Amino acid sequence: MNKQTVIQVSSLTKRYGANSAVEQVSFQVKEGELFGIIGTNGAGKSTLLELLMGLRKPDEGRIKVYGLDAQAEAEELKEHIGIHMPNISLVEKMTVIEALELFQSFYIRKKNLNDIIEQLELHPYKDKPVKRLSGGWQQRFTLAIALVNDPKIVFLDEPTTGLDQQTRADYWQKLLELKRQGKTIVIATHDMGEVQRHCDRAAIMRKGELVACDSPQGLIASIPAGGLTMEAV
Numbered sequence: 277m278n279k280q281t282v283i284q285v286s287s288l289t290k291r292y293g294a295n296s297a298v299e300q301v302s303f304q305v306k307e308g309e310l311f312g313i314i315g316t317n318g319a320g321k322s323t324l325l326e327l328l329m330g331l332r333k334p335d336e337g338r339i340k341v342y343g344l345d346a347q348a349e350a351e352e353l354k355e356h357i358g359i360h361m362p363n364i365s366l367v368e369k370m371t372v373i374e375a376l377e378l379f380q381s382f383y384i385r386k387k388n389l390n391d392i393i394e395q396l397e398l399h400p401y402k403d404k405p406v407k408r409l410s411g412g413w414q415q416r417f418t419l420a421i422a423l424v425n426d427p428k429i430v431f432l433d434e435p436t437t438g439l440d441q442q443t444r445a446d447y448w449q450k451l452l453e454l455k456r457q458g459k460t461i462v463i464a465t466h467d468m469g470e471v472q473r474h475c476d477r478a479a480i481m482r483k484g485e486l487v488a489c490d491s492p493q494g495l496i497a498s499i500p501a502g503g504l505t506m507e508a509v
């Protein structure tokens with residue numbers, strides 16, 4: 277069965293002065309896909325995600341998410357997407373549950389917080405200040421924030437960077453569980469191995485441009501020798 281296109285990006289461009297952070301980028305994401313955005317530092321991954329989440333305005337191009345225009349219908353769109361907040365400093369003195377309640381108050385759609393806490397195994401940390409959590413649990417916590425409105429699509433900006441191998445693997449297991457529950461996940465990463473192992477498709481960004489978009493197998497096949505490494509990209 278053909279899956280519905282849920283994100284449609286056309287000729288998207290975002291400039292900072294003379295620097296094009298995102299340049300004429302077009303791609304689609306299908307419902308239920310785990311879609312990677314991969315590239316080195318400064319490739320434009322975060323800017324692209326911020327545009328998709330409606331947090332920045334493009335200079336050119338269009339984004340449709342579930343048929344909603346990411347700019348003109350940003351308020352309605354906000355209810356359907358999970359926003360990842362990589363920097364926790366704003367809420368670090370709050371407890372996990374206080375911060376989740378705060379973020380949930382911004383939405384009309386609300387998921388039972390206990391269900392999120394249970395799914396992400398955050399129960400032992402529920403009443404602890406966010407800043408006391410280890411890096412891995414802080415990433416679980418920011419994933420929990422992205423789920424408070426029970427979104428159809430979750431956007432994640434390099435959530436596994438800096439985590440050890442086991443913690444990364446555990447985090448990906450949670451993402452795969454969310455995918456099995458029907459969520460569409462768009463995730464930025466530096467890590468080709470993660471894309472190979474877990475993503476259905478990925479877009480490779482280089483200096484703001486999308487240089488390839490395919491399944492991991494397709495991306496590997498398009499790279500002549502040496503496999504799918506960041507150097508090859």
Ligand SMILES: Nc1ncnc2c1ncn2[C@@H]1O[C@H](COP(=O)(O)OP(=O)(O)OP(=O)(O)O)[C@@H](O)[C@H]1O
Binds near residue numbers: 296317318321322324
């Ligand atoms: N607010 C901003 N003002 C000016 N330039 C910016 C701004 N945000 C990003 N840039 C520039 O846009 C380009 C793309 O940055 P972006 O953060 O999107 O890349 P990235 O792939 O996410 O990198 P990283 O992996 O280091 O986070 C870089 O050249 C960066 O310096």
